[in-house]
Amino acid sequence: MTTGGPILLIDTATTRAVIALGGADGSLRAERGWTAGYRHGEELLERIERLLADEGVALADLGAVAVGTGPGAFTGLRVGIATAKGLAHALSVPIVGVATGAALLDAAASAAGTGALVLVQPAGPNDRVLVRRGEAARILPGGTDPDLAPGERLVAVDLAGRSPEDAAALGGLAVDGLAAAMLATAARRLAAGDADDLARLVPEYVTLPRGVRMPQPDEGVEVSGATPERAKP
């Protein structure tokens, strides 16, 4: 499935945007991170252009695009996935969506050694989202604490000042190792021929306004205009 060219990674799920180039084997070749806040869209393409130039890689040389699917900030995820889709389409290369939460846990684990880890990230102004390995991410309403099993440690990302210091420190390490962890996952999936469907790839949403059910990806949309109706005389 992979064409053997370098993998371009984009993750905009956290307030620290990350882009990286990896070998087809998933090895980290170069990465750039910056504090994007909630304005990921303004710098992303220019940063990608510069990274490629610095590494002497032409856009057309890329073999695949990997992109973080969250959970994380809605704004960032939309920017990252829309950009990744545009690139994969323009270059006709495979796209792989990588769960940012799982990759943050991978990165934290390689930094912290052993021990069960639980990731917490902000969800809106008050709530938090909780990710355990192998489980679906779930919402932790504001004011409630995660129920940790004995020995489990918290990894807090984007929650500095709202979480224990050691959890925030571990979160910092997880963010530092995010690009390498995501590239490893992406390369493994590409090697296994497990790329995503370019059309159907969407971010992982955990929160929606109360009472709103998240529709199935193909639900409720009607496409028209493939053969345009003629104007009435």
Add this chain to the structure above:
Amino acid sequence: MSGPLLLAVESSCDETGIALVEDGRRIHANVVASQVALHAPTGGIVPEVAARAHLRWIVPVLDEALATAGVSMRDVDGVAVTYGPGLAGSLLVGINFAKTLAFAHRKPLVPVNHLEGHVYAGWLLDPGEDEREAPPFPLVALVVSGGHTFLVEMRDHLDYRYLGGTVDDAAGEAFDKVGRLLGLGYPGGPAISREAARATAHDRVFPRAWLGESYDVSFSGLKTAARRIVAQAREDEGLPADEREGALAEATVAELAWGFQDSVVDVLAAKTIRAAEEIGARGIVLGGGVAANSALRARISGEAAARGIAMVIPRPGLCTDNGAMIGAAGARRLAAGVRAGLDLDARPSLPLARPTSR
């Protein structure tokens, strides 16, 4: 006709539209993924759901548009995209996708105001449609949709003078609200238009807010009046106050739909015609989803014809949000040298023209 071929992307609200438009007029493809049914259960657009659906449909819509036009990105001379106004999350999907296409294919990126797109829909020609005159300047454009209701004067391309607009709700919102009151579901516009056409009695008169000599309009009073009139009708038919408990007689629904629609149409048509007369307009252009309303189309067309003013109303599919209208406006901006950088960001409250003192 042979001019630049633009790929145009629209995602400001709940339609994902991508079109290929030549020279700002000729449509080669105009593909729209509409989320109307997706938002029907909630009776309105949930922004998070809308943005995710844009992400889901933007690639198939692009592929379908390129295939329909029979071109590849190599044949495209520029990428136009709506950068506001609209829902931030929805706008971001189209903007970042379009930016990336322009970047990867090395094409100029042209930022377009969604509202001027609605105006420029009046310039579009369908595939195979005979050539016809472009709307003549000076003109008055009335844009009426679920989010916007305003009148502008244009003396030339891309030159807008704000004449007036809603001081509260958009006309489309009033249609949705009254549609709900009458048990017609969401969206209200098409259902009210359909019911109104069935009315056999035309006796129930809804109030008009004329707001003096200004070109401003107001629909909040009409909404309040509609609530009162519908409540009275329910009482007369011995129904509980809650519109979900028992439906009005079909004839009553039709009559009330007609009365409400007539009030909206009357005010919009009268102000548009008066504006056209005052500025000596040679043309009137209608745009926006509510411009698909057949009563509004018929009324303004009739009055314009009586005054010898050219009337341009796009077919309904070009009045609602679509990529082709962005391609039409984008071509004028491309010709005027308007370009966006790779840092283009969403402008959810982007105005078309600010109200000025006259």
